[in-house]
Amino acid sequence: MTINQHWMQRDLEVLWHPCTQMKDHEQLPIIPIKKGEGVWLHDFEGKKYIDAVSSWWVNIFGHSNPQINKALSDQANNLEHVILAGFTHQPAIELAEQLVEITPPGLDKCFYADNGSSAIEVALKMSFHYWKNIGRSDKNRFISLTNSYHGETIGALSVGDVALYKETYEPLLLKTITAQAPDCFDCPDDMEWDEYCTLQFQHMEDTLCKHAHETCAVIVEPLVQCAGNMRMYHPVYLNLLREACDRHGVHLIADEIAVGFGRTGTMFACEQADITPDFMCVSKGLTAGYLPLAVTLTTNEIYAAFYDKYESLRAFLHSHSYTGNPLGCSVALATLELFKQNDTINSNCKLSAAMCAATAHLSEHPNVAEIRQTGMIQAIEMVKDKKTREPFDWKERRGLRVYQHALNHEALLRPLGNVIYLMPPYIITEEQIQHLADVITSGIEIAVK
Numbered sequence: 001m002t003i004n005q006h007w008m009q010r011d012l013e014v015l016w017h018p019c020t021q022m023k024d025h026e027q028l029p030i031i032p033i034k035k036g037e038g039v040w041l042h043d044f045e046g047k048k049y050i051d052a053v054s055s056w057w058v059n060i061f062g063h064s065n066p067q068i069n070k071a072l073s074d075q076a077n078n079l080e081h082v083i084l085a086g087f088t089h090q091p092a093i094e095l096a097e098q099l100v101e102i103t104p105p106g107l108d109k110c111f112y113a114d115n116g117s118s119a120i121e122v123a124l125k126m127s128f129h130y131w132k133n134i135g136r137s138d139k140n141r142f143i144s145l146t147n148s149y150h151g152e153t154i155g156a157l158s159v160g161d162v163a164l165y166k167e168t169y170e171p172l173l174l175k176t177i178t179a180q181a182p183d184c185f186d187c188p189d190d191m192e193w194d195e196y197c198t199l200q201f202q203h204m205e206d207t208l209c210k211h212a213h214e215t216c217a218v219i220v221e222p223l224v225q226c227a228g229n230m231r232m233y234h235p236v237y238l239n240l241l242r243e244a245c246d247r248h249g250v251h252l253i254a255d256e257i258a259v260g261f262g263r264t265g266t267m268f269a270c271e272q273a274d275i276t277p278d279f280m281c282v283s284k285g286l287t288a289g290y291l292p293l294a295v296t297l298t299t300n301e302i303y304a305a306f307y308d309k310y311e312s313l314r315a316f317l318h319s320h321s322y323t324g325n326p327l328g329c330s331v332a333l334a335t336l337e338l339f340k341q342n343d344t345i346n347s348n349c350k351l352s353a354a355m356c357a358a359t360a361h362l363s364e365h366p367n368v369a370e371i372r373q374t375g376m377i378q379a380i381e382m383v384k385d386k387k388t389r390e391p392f393d394w395k396e397r398r399g400l401r402v403y404q405h406a407l408n409h410e411a412l413l414r415p416l417g418n419v420i421y422l423m424p425p426y427i428i429t430e431e432q433i434q435h436l437a438d439v440i441t442s443g444i445e446i447a448v449k
């Protein structure tokens, strides 16, 4: 038995893996990782893999980053954790100050949670509770987009729309309202994305007209529906949405958990529409893939609706044990420092141009329907028929063939169904991007055979 197999066997005795049909591992090896270094993951048998998916979109400055490591160990030697109710600490304060500074103007209060789904739950509860506090307890529903994803806990799952994750649990979920998303995969060839998204906004306008009176908030993933096969839309949709939410008296929740921290080319995706949501949820890149930490930012106006004498029972009595964990906050501060030191937002422009150039030839491929890109997210959609865009049957699991091929060629790609995507750490080199593009090219050949 090889060392990898040894660990795999021990693993399967005791572990149940996320988002996995465990029976798959009768055929598919589990890969034990011994060490991470920059973009590389190393297994126990000397094989290595470029982490092209940033370990589920969290890792932005590479594995085992020396500067973040130092911040983490310094913090651990000083204060590993303290209750955040009645107590506070320097990293939580400084991180909140910096987030207020760099997020869109008007987001002035930070509420800590400890993972993305929890940050969504916080936003949903806060929005509902705000309306209740100002005498509008008739507002108790949420509007979200088709193909959206906001996490896996019951509330977050309720506002999502990825059938694979949601359908089974339908009887348990909140009854939400869904509006057609402005998915630019469906944009006609002779139309610009902004025009298409403007037209598509009518679905949201109609939904708001009908339901605003009973609705707390609209929740969206700005610009890219990541778990929803990396489908993208134009910022103009966010402008229209901000205006409509104000006009209809409904909150806007921006779920920037996946797209925040430079993913779409700007620090936050909302910047591209120059809007301020009423709630912004961040996590994932916040700690550069080190520790679970999340923040729900909101406005002073919403904060003020909870601020009263104790007996009024208006307070937001929500908490998680690891709220504002000092290790997480210190790592997040080190992450923000790296953005400044490396001028990351600007230097990413070169990398996203390299991603675009390296895969451009695939647009002619008879099984590629579309290559789409927003900043540091690039997706390549495989189809059975380029002309009709007929998809491959999902049961054929063609993306899985690309995954397996990539593992044999020093790359961790993890296609979403038939959509291959790159979402690499920002420290990747142009040579490594070229390598990934080569692996994708040969992987598609194998997958479509």
Ligand SMILES: *Cc1c(COP(=O)(O)O)cnc(C)c1O
Pocket: 115, 116, 117, 118, 120, 149, 150, 151, 152, 221, 226, 227, 255, 256, 257, 258, 259, 283, 284
């Ligand atoms: C990952 C993700 C979440 C959930 O975050 P977790 O930390 O996995 O709970 C929510 N929204 C979006 C857009 C995400 O990509």
